[in-house]
Amino acid sequence: MPAPSRPRKRPTIIVGSVDNSSSSSSSDDEEDEEEVEDTVDDEDEEKGKGRNGSLSGKGAGKKAPAIIISLKKVCKVCKEEGHQAGFQGANYIDCPRKPCFLCKMPGHTTMSCPHRVALEHGVVPALRKNKQTQLDYVFERQLMSQIPKIKPTFVIPDKLDRGVVKLHSRRVTSLEFHPTMNSVLLSGDKKGQIGIWDYSKPNEKTVYGSIHSCIVNNMKFDTRNDIMLYTSSSDGTISYTDLETGIGVLLMDINPNGWNVDTLLLYAFISTGPSTWRMLYGMDINLDKGLLLAADNFGYLYLILCYEREAGSSGTGPARAGLVLVRLLYGCCLKPWDPLFEAHIWDIRRLETQSFLASLAHGRVVNSAYFSPHTGSKILTTSQDNRIRVWDSVFGNLNLPSREIVHSHDFNRHLTPFKAEWDPKDPSESLAVIGRYISENYNGVALHPIDFIDTSTGHLVAELIDPDLTTISPVNKLHPRDDILATGSSRSVISQLQVLNLLPVKSVFIWRPGGLKVEDKEVERKKEIIFCNTGKKSAKEKFNESDDDDDGDDFPSKGKNKQQKKYGGKSDKAGSSKSKIVKI
DNA sequence: ATTTTATGTCGCC
DNA sequence: TGGCGACCCTAAAA
Numbered sequence: 001m002p003a004p005s006r007p008r009k010r011p012t013i014i015v016g017s018v019d020n021s022s023s024s025s026s027s028d029d030e031e032d033e034e035e036v037e038d039t040v041d042d043e044d045e046e047k048g049k050g051r052n053g054s055l056s057g058k059g060a061g062k063k064a065p066a067i068i069i070s071l072k073k074v075c076k077v078c079k080e081e082g083h084q085a086g087f088q089g090a091n092y093i094d095c096p097r098k099p100c101f102l103c104k105m106p107g108h109t110t111m112s113c114p115h116r117v118a119l120e121h122g123v124v125p126a127l128r129k130n131k132q133t134q135l136d137y138v139f140e141r142q143l144m145s146q147i148p149k150i151k152p153t154f155v156i157p158d159k160l161d162r163g164v165v166k167l168h169s170r171r172v173t174s175l176e177f178h179p180t181m182n183s184v185l186l187s188g189d190k191k192g193q194i195g196i197w198d199y200s201k202p203n204e205k206t207v208y209g210s211i212h213s214c215i216v217n218n219m220k221f222d223t224r225n226d227i228m229l230y231t232s233s234s235d236g237t238i239s240y241t242d243l244e245t246g247i248g249v250l251l252m253d254i255n256p257n258g259w260n261v262d263t264l265l266l267y268a269f270i271s272t273g274p275s276t277w278r279m280l281y282g283m284d285i286n287l288d289k290g291l292l293l294a295a296d297n298f299g300y301l302y303l304i305l306c307y308e309r310e311a312g313s314s315g316t317g318p319a320r321a322g323l324v325l326v327r328l329l330y331g332c333c334l335k336p337w338d339p340l341f342e343a344h345i346w347d348i349r350r351l352e353t354q355s356f357l358a359s360l361a362h363g364r365v366v367n368s369a370y371f372s373p374h375t376g377s378k379i380l381t382t383s384q385d386n387r388i389r390v391w392d393s394v395f396g397n398l399n400l401p402s403r404e405i406v407h408s409h410d411f412n413r414h415l416t417p418f419k420a421e422w423d424p425k426d427p428s429e430s431l432a433v434i435g436r437y438i439s440e441n442y443n444g445v446a447l448h449p450i451d452f453i454d455t456s457t458g459h460l461v462a463e464l465i466d467p468d469l470t471t472i473s474p475v476n477k478l479h480p481r482d483d484i485l486a487t488g489s490s491r492s493v494i495s496q497l498q499v500l501n502l503l504p505v506k507s508v509f510i511w512r513p514g515g516l517k518v519e520d521k522e523v524e525r526k527k528e529i530i531f532c533n534t535g536k537k538s539a540k541e542k543f544n545e546s547d548d549d550d551d552g553d554d555f556p557s558k559g560k561n562k563q564q565k566k567y568g569g570k571s572d573k574a575g576s577s578k579s580k581i582v583k584i
Numbered sequence: 585a586t587t588t589t590a591t592g593t594c595g596c597c
Numbered sequence: 598t599g600g601c602g603a604c605c606c607t608a609a610a611a
Binding site for chain 3: 076077085086087092094101110169170171408410411412413414415437438439446448472
């Protein structure tokens with residue numbers, strides 16, 4: 001069923017009415033380069049539908065006007081003259097009339113955003129009211145003691161081996177490592193398929209194509225029987241699938257009438273408004289209690305008793321698109337009315353939904369929320385307002401986050417939402433990984449790093465880039481035991497740099513320091529280097545510097561390929577930036 | 585070979 | 598309040 005289509009206009013060119021008489025290209029005071037060519041093109045496009053077989057139809061257009069009108073270049077964002085937004089080489093120039101694309105504050109652009117170059121990288125310590133309660137006491141006693149006082153050094157690779165495999169024909173939307181088999185990675189895609197890849201035995205890869213009909217949003221292993229996988233999808237179903245056979249059980253379907261029926265009803269009787277199709281965006285399980293919870297885009301929370309396979313649902317009100325946090329509070333009877341689990345539901349638009357225990361206010365849509373991996377005492381959220389937030393002490397005051405970290409993950413359409421995730425190996429529960437939306441100029445090429453952020457300080461510990469990985473990487477997963485990161489590509493790679501290593505479309509990437517034992521031809525091995533720095537600005541400067549002087553690096557320059565350089569802790573300004581590099 | 589279409593979100597009018 | 602266009606967006610389908 002096609003959505004109501006609007007005619008998508010071609011990029012409209014505004015003909016400058018100021019100087020339509022003067023056709024010469026030298027009349028303008030600024031930006032007088034490609035005026036002639038622009039003029040011809042735009043005339044072609046303004047008439048018919050621009051079937052521009054010949055983009056450079058010099059003058060021979062059938063409706064060529066007698067007067068060639070010169071154009072004032074206007075900003076494509078605000079349509080004003082005098083500046084232009086867009087890429088200039090690998091640098092994107094923001095429209096100065098818009099708020100900063102990074103921090104969303106007016107008055108400056110991304111290039112000069114203080115959060116872009118600050119060492120603290122946008123950390124805003126929150127105001128904390130120091131009022132001790134009984135809950136705080138419980139927190140201190142039961143959970144705080146588990147958190148090490150001294151934070152370990154993060155293990156961030158500065159050299160990478162990479163395995164690449166193409167499993168999916170659509171973008172990867174979720175990743176999960178197997179809970180016990182160290183080298184097995186699960187991946188879900190936009191199409192609803194599930195991929196299984198054992199990257200130590202590259203031949204062992206499987207794709208199951210009929211588990212869901214669209215985006216696989218969540219995957220959770222049945223830890224009691226870890227060949228079984230729970231998955232939730234935007235098709236509104238939860239499946240319980242045997243990974244050895246691909247045979248699954250449909251545990252729940254919240255669209256029993258199907259997509260077409262709902263949509264037909266929608267257009268027949270309502271003619272506008274949101275679809276009634278329900279999509280599952282959040283899921284978590286607690287197998288000790290045999291519980292599975294899932295959340296849909298209308299803000300409903302569904303509870304499934306996994307073991308008995310009794311599906312039931314409990315509505316929490318028609319709020320929209322909240323996310324769900326679920327975690328058992330072992331031995332803590334904090335919520336007498338609900339001793340089994342604690343669920344937080346929040347919705348930035350409709351906060352009146354009654355039954356949540358706490359509401360974490362965000363400026364815009366919340367993409368994800370995760371309890372910290374060991375104690376569960378902290379919550380890490382990613383919001384569309386370009387901020388990562390850490391909420392300390394789920395027992396305490398959650399009115400304000402304890403950290404706000406400005407980070408570019410505000411996404412447009414066609415991208416899987418970015419989700420900052422804890423490093424499950426970090427005992428101090430402070431390291432998080434998240435892909436970055438905004439691009440950065442790395443030696444002349446615009447790349448989108450995967451950021452490692454110390455949420456306790458807000459420092460950008462590392463930004464991981466790859467010259468061949470020119471895609472945005474919204475989906476990332478750190479291995480629960482090994483120093484391995486898996487990431488899913490958001491789109492195909494179209495790059496002239498790929499001479500040797502043809503990165504396939506919609507791949508799953510594995511970075512691992514120290515060597516990846518793979519022999520399969522489909523799994524490429526490549527040694528790369530990542531940036532480790534605390535400020536992107538200086539990273540670029542250093543990059544350019546090390547092109548000149550520094551060498552002896554074990555990475556030879558090969559022809560036209562962009563080379564990545566390793567950065568030591570060279571401070572570039574007053575000892576300000578101190579890199580944290582740990583080679584492993 | 586090009587255009588359309590996806591059901592994403594927000595600001596603006 | 599809702600329709601509409603724009604977005605550092607992609608790419609399969611038509």
